[in-house]
Amino acid sequence: MAGNSLGIPSFPSSNSPQRIKGDGSSPARVKVALSPGRSLMDWIRLGRSGQDLTSVNGQVLDVTEEELSKHNTQEDGWLSLRGKVYNVTPYMEYHPGGIDELKRGLGKDATQLFDEIHKWVNAESMLEKCYVGRLCTSVKNQRKASTASKSSISSSKLSANGTINLTNLKPPEPAGPVPPKFDWYQTNKCITLVVSTKWSGMTSDMVIIEKTCKQLLISIFIQDYTFTVHTELEEEVTNDYIVKVQKDSGKTEIFLPKVQMEKHWSSLGKSLDNHCSYKKTSESGFRQYNSKIISVSNVNHDTKLFCLQLPEGCRMCVPVGYHVHVHHHISGIEIVRSYTSVIPSLTEDKKLCDVDDGRVVHLMIKMYTDGALTSWLNTLNIGDCIKISNFDGSFNRQYLSSSHHLIMYAAGSGFTPMIRLLYHSLKQDSTIKSVKLLFFNKRKEDILWKDQLDELAIQHKNRFEVTYVLSGEDDTWTGYTGRIRPEFVENFIPKSESDVNRLVCACGPIPFTKEVMRLAKEYGCQDSELHAFLG
Numbered sequence: 001m002a003g004n005s006l007g008i009p010s011f012p013s014s015n016s017p018q019r020i021k022g023d024g025s026s027p028a029r030v031k032v033a034l035s036p037g038r039s040l041m042d043w044i045r046l047g048r049s050g051q052d053l054t055s056v057n058g059q060v061l062d063v064t065e066e067e068l069s070k071h072n073t074q075e076d077g078w079l080s081l082r083g084k085v086y087n088v089t090p091y092m093e094y095h096p097g098g099i100d101e102l103k104r105g106l107g108k109d110a111t112q113l114f115d116e117i118h119k120w121v122n123a124e125s126m127l128e129k130c131y132v133g134r135l136c137t138s139v140k141n142q143r144k145a146s147t148a149s150k151s152s153i154s155s156s157k158l159s160a161n162g163t164i165n166l167t168n169l170k171p172p173e174p175a176g177p178v179p180p181k182f183d184w185y186q187t188n189k190c191i192t193l194v195v196s197t198k199w200s201g202m203t204s205d206m207v208i209i210e211k212t213c214k215q216l217l218i219s220i221f222i223q224d225y226t227f228t229v230h231t232e233l234e235e236e237v238t239n240d241y242i243v244k245v246q247k248d249s250g251k252t253e254i255f256l257p258k259v260q261m262e263k264h265w266s267s268l269g270k271s272l273d274n275h276c277s278y279k280k281t282s283e284s285g286f287r288q289y290n291s292k293i294i295s296v297s298n299v300n301h302d303t304k305l306f307c308l309q310l311p312e313g314c315r316m317c318v319p320v321g322y323h324v325h326v327h328h329h330i331s332g333i334e335i336v337r338s339y340t341s342v343i344p345s346l347t348e349d350k351k352l353c354d355v356d357d358g359r360v361v362h363l364m365i366k367m368y369t370d371g372a373l374t375s376w377l378n379t380l381n382i383g384d385c386i387k388i389s390n391f392d393g394s395f396n397r398q399y400l401s402s403s404h405h406l407i408m409y410a411a412g413s414g415f416t417p418m419i420r421l422l423y424h425s426l427k428q429d430s431t432i433k434s435v436k437l438l439f440f441n442k443r444k445e446d447i448l449w450k451d452q453l454d455e456l457a458i459q460h461k462n463r464f465e466v467t468y469v470l471s472g473e474d475d476t477w478t479g480y481t482g483r484i485r486p487e488f489v490e491n492f493i494p495k496s497e498s499d500v501n502r503l504v505c506a507c508g509p510i511p512f513t514k515e516v517m518r519l520a521k522e523y524g525c526q527d528s529e530l531h532a533f534l535g
Contacts, residue, residue, distance in 0.1 A: 035093060040372035043094040044331050047129040054132055055087045061133035065109075068135065072107025074099060078132060079110040081123050085132040109135065115282070122334035179278035180220075180227055188262045191237060193229060193254040197222045201398050202250035204243040204317065208390055209254070209358075210287075211239065211313035214269065219287075219390070220252060226281045233269040235260060241315050286389040288327060289314055291361065293384050299448055303366045303413065304378070307344065308386055315358035320420045321395025321533065324361060327387045328373055337373045339363045340416040340533070341391070346423055346452045347459075361388065364448070366413045395531060400425060403503040404433045405494050409484070409516045411440040411508025415448050417533040421505065426460050435464045436492055440484065440508065442472040467492070484512055489519040496524050507533035 052058060055076075063078070063085040071078035077089045088095075088102060095102045105113050114123065181196040199222050206221040214236060218229040236259035244253045291308035299305050310316055318324060318341035328335045342364045343355055355362065367374045380386070395417075400406065406425050408418045418437060425432045441447050453466045469480040469488070480488075494500050504525055506516035513532050520530060 038093045039370055041370060044333055053090045053129045056132055062136050063133050064136050069107045074103060077106040079105040080135045081111050081114055083135050085135050086127040086130040087132050088130060091130060125333045182276055184268050186265055189258055191256040191258060195220055195227060195252045197250035197252055199223060199250040200248060201396060202245050202252060203397060204245050205319040207243045209241050209315040221281060224281055225278055226284050228274045228277045230272040230275040231269045232272055234265045234267055235263060239313050288387050288389050290385050290387050293380055293382050296382060299364060301445060303364060303448060306363045308361045310359055317358040318361060318391045320397055320424055321417050322391040322393030324391055325389040328376055330372060335373045339365055342416055342419045343423055346449060347455050364416050399503055399531060400429055401431060402501060404501045406432055406435045407493050407504045408437045409506040411512045414508030415439060417507045426464055437466045438469060438488055438492060440469045444474060444477060484515050486519055489523050493523060502529045504529055505531045
């Protein structure tokens with residue numbers, strides 16, 4: 001069956017920004033509604049006010065672990081991130097993940113917890129005004145670690161003369177999986193890099209190429225790991241890269257056309273940092289690209305579609321269902337928001353060339369008048385730049401290839417992950433027999449790309465069905481009204497049978513998404529048939 005192993009018990013609490021651990025991939029992004037006057041811009045204004053947010057009158061302290069542990073309540077909460085201690089008491093009500101989630105890190109080193117949720121966020125700039133001091137690791141804990149190390153040796157058998165009998169020592173744990181095999185060859189016209197990933201789920205989307213002059217950096221994402229090719233090439237290559245992947249073996253070939261054809265290379269070039277390294281993707285961090293706006297258009301009254309051109313020499317095809325992070329600094333604070341990559345149209349195939357080539361990224365973004373980031377994005381024009389990260393996400397395209405029925409539930413801007421699912425399912429994957437979209441909005445004018453969806457339903461009348469549901473009052477509306485309820489599951493999801501492979505996807509406000517998942521499970525859907533996009 002398709003999907004990730006996501007069930008209702010896997011959901012965090014309603015106030016938690018934890019990502020859902022479904023298929024061994026990254027956790028899902030979760031935010032909660034903040035009270036009026038508690039937006040990010042309100043937090044920035046509080047930081048500018050001159051009010052002491054440290055609780056120690058601005059002193060810089062050396063904080064012991066014992067002292068840190070005393071500050072573990074909502075009324076008096078400190079936590080440590082990367083060796084720095086912050087008083088997060090005044091930040092509690094501004095935290096987008098909710099108070100309960102922030103309380104999980106109080107009184108201790110919360111670095112690991114933070115990295116599991118949003119490693120890409122610059123916490124130092126966000127909490128700068130709350131800085132208390134440095135965390136001092138206790139001598140007791142240092143000795144404890146040292147003693148544990150020594151005891152592992154002393155517990156092994158010693159020979160008569162007191163030397164260690166190496167035959168009784170356990171072999172060291174392997175550092176990780178064996179890196180894929182890497183090789184290269186050349187013809188008169190082209191350099192070809194070959195990486196044997198041995199992953200049946202490998203696609204060309206999982207390869208990011210960056211080139212500046214002769215410096216080449218290639219990141220190949222293989223499940224939870226990243227294989228890196230980093231070299232200063234012997235000679236120049238063009239930017240007309242081609243990436244091909246063998247479906248079953250995962251063998252990945254990257255073709256780099258030579259600038260000087262017919263010239264024989266004596267070697268690939270000089271190896272640079274991390275060349276042929278194989279690390280967990282979660283430990284690799286995010287790279288950022290200064291991308292130029294080449295078009296911006298209104299989708300409806302409060303949503304815009306941005307087309308961003310990646311830097312010259314960069315190729316990044318964002319995988320279906322994945323997102324990128326948009327970065328911007330406001331008053332010294334780095335603001336980061338995640339947006340799902342979309343395509344420029346559901347009905348005009350000719351617009352997709354640059355998307356397929358990995359030269360551009362399209363983002364559909366709802367503009368909030370009080371939004372810290374969107375109030376800036378709303379002022380941008382063609383030629384301006386937006387800094388975005390490399391992609392992140394957990395959706396596996398194999399979910400689609402093993403499904404016969406795709407049922408999508410979207411609310412508002414939660415439609416964005418469904419755009420490429422729709423296009424892929426209807427125009428690129430013939431194995432899916434039926435595709436259904438239930439699109440929830442407040443008003444008719446809020447519906448994104450309604451004309452295109454209606455046209456798509458006509459083009460694929462035997463495979464695609466779209467149903468609109470409005471929650472606001474509209475005397476002229478004759479369709480479904482209200483909110484998500486059992487009938488929208490029972491009447492639209494096929495019953496479970498031996499020959500029915502279903503994939504149910506949902507995205508929208510957290511309560512909406514949770515309710516879809518709950519009703520689907522209640523109806524009989526298994527964890528392997530569910531995928532929630534949370535953001």
